[in-house]
Amino acid sequence: MIKVGIVGGTGYTGVELLRILATHPEAEVSCITSRSEAGLAVADLYPNLRGHYDLAFSEPDPDTLAQCDLVFFATPHGVAMRLAPELIARGTRVVDLSADFRIKDLDVWAKWYGMPHETPEWAEKAVYGLPEVARAAIRDAQLVANPGCYPTAVQLGLIPLLENGLVKTDRIIADAKSGASGAGRQANVGMLHGEIGESFKAYGASGHRHLPEIRQGLVAASGDSQLGVTFVPHLVPMIRGIEATLYAELNNPADFDRLQSLYEARYRDEPFVDVLPFGSHPDTRSVRGANHCRMALHRQEDSNLVIITSVIDNLVKGAAGQAVQNMNVMFGLQENLGLQAPAMLP
Ligand SMILES: NC(=O)C1=CN([C@@H]2O[C@H](COP(=O)(O)OP(=O)(O)OC[C@H]3O[C@@H](n4cnc5c(N)ncnc54)[C@H](OP(=O)(O)O)[C@@H]3O)[C@@H](O)[C@H]2O)C=CC1
Ligand SMILES: CC(=O)N[C@@H](CCC(=O)OP(=O)(O)O)C(=O)O
Numbered sequence: 260m261i262k263v264g265i266v267g268g269t270g271y272t273g274v275e276l277l278r279i280l281a282t283h284p285e286a287e288v289s290c291i292t293s294r295s296e297a298g299l300a301v302a303d304l305y306p307n308l309r310g311h312y313d314l315a316f317s318e319p320d321p322d323t324l325a326q327c328d329l330v331f332f333a334t335p336h337g338v339a340m341r342l343a344p345e346l347i348a349r350g351t352r353v354v355d356l357s358a359d360f361r362i363k364d365l366d367v368w369a370k371w372y373g374m375p376h377e378t379p380e381w382a383e384k385a386v387y388g389l390p391e392v393a394r395a396a397i398r399d400a401q402l403v404a405n406p407g408c409y410p411t412a413v414q415l416g417l418i419p420l421l422e423n424g425l426v427k428t429d430r431i432i433a434d435a436k437s438g439a440s441g442a443g444r445q446a447n448v449g450m451l452h453g454e455i456g457e458s459f460k461a462y463g464a465s466g467h468r469h470l471p472e473i474r475q476g477l478v479a480a481s482g483d484s485q486l487g488v489t490f491v492p493h494l495v496p497m498i499r500g501i502e503a504t505l506y507a508e509l510n511n512p513a514d515f516d517r518l519q520s521l522y523e524a525r526y527r528d529e530p531f532v533d534v535l536p537f538g539s540h541p542d543t544r545s546v547r548g549a550n551h552c553r554m555a556l557h558r559q560e561d562s563n564l565v566i567i568t569s570v571i572d573n574l575v576k577g578a579a580g581q582a583v584q585n586m587n588v589m590f591g592l593q594e595n596l597g598l599q600a601p602a603m604l605p
Pocket of ligand 1: 265266267268269270271272273292293294295296318332333334335336338356357358406407408440441443444445573574577578
């Protein structure tokens with residue numbers, strides 16, 4: 260049994276970790292932290308977990324956390340970079356769901372996250388935890404930087420094109436939409452039902468902190484350091500889910516004929532990426548509660564543009580599910596342990 264700790268257990272990704280780990284056959288949560296709810300039983304805050312956990316929230320304590328084999332950080336940016344290195348030094352492996360260790364260029368990180376990085380040596384050593392790209396490195400990692408939600412949907416959708424040099428890399432477009440749970444559980448007037456219900460808007464069009472993370476992944480896949488990508492997120496009135504519509508121009512339109520088989524071959528052995536038949540329109544509810552990314556390819560008449568639509572559940576493949584997938588890889592377990600549940604419909 261892997262002894263697991265969770266820092267930030269009251270947030271949306273923390274409770275999603277608890278939900279997934281409740282039925283994981285090889286992991287046991289032994290410590291879950293919250294400063295605001297310390298002392299409260301987990302099941303008293305989250306009744307869906309009644310009968311699954313006989314555990315109360317506690318203040319984050321390095322000595323207790325260091326007794327775990329693995330600690331998930333489901334905390335705001337800036338927390339893991341201060342606490343994780345001490346745990347790693349004491350032999351505990353870490354999966355960080357925040358962005359503290361995702362970006363290798365620390366000037367870029369400081370600009371987008373509004374603070375200097377305090378543990379640059381660990382930002383360098385951390386493995387960016389997209390298993391479909393970095394499985395071998397994740398297996399041996401002490402510290403895994405779990406990818407952001409939008410970057411997961413966007414990178415998985417574009418990587419096969421970029422790895423094979425099939426598209427122009429100067430004007431890729433990622434038009435993405437997210438449900439409100441992406442913003443976390445903390446009180447925020449802009450996220451009230453009365454503010455976002457029956458409405459739909461873009462935000463961060465002139466720059467969002469996921470842009471450098473997306474760009475870093477696409478540059479690595481293509482090998483083109485000059486790659487240009489436009490990313491515009493949108494907030495839609497639903498709770499879970501991300502849909503990313505991705506546009507790229509083929510270098511050679513004749514390649515259209517082989518794209519579907521190329522995508523199917525790239526993801527054939529991936530347990531959590533599903534390439535739908537050409538021209539399908541995956542919807543977010545087809546992945547709701549599941550660790551899957553479903554995608555489909557499209558071509559419009561007389562156009563060299565390939566359009567990819569990619570959907571994930573932001574809290575699962577975009578956060579807690581991917582974090583458990585990374586844990587499975589790190590501990591040499593079957594990669595889909597605890598992650599086999601299909602999506603919830605309707
Ligand atoms: N929501 C999403 O879809 C996704 C979120 N993420 C990332 O995952 C992380 C968690 O997100 P989410 O669950 O939405 O966030 P929430 O705001 O919902 O929860 C944050 C949690 O962190 C705890 N916390 C806050 N400050 C500290 C601190 N200084 N020290 C220790 N614990 C602290 C809070 O509890 P308390 O204050 O009581 O201690 C709470 O349990 C964030 O970095 C987010 O960007 C990544 C991908 C997707
Ligand atoms: C709808 C919404 O607000 N989504 C969040 C992104 C989700 C997230 O938490 O990503 P990080 O882990 O990289 O911070 C946002 O745009 O800030």
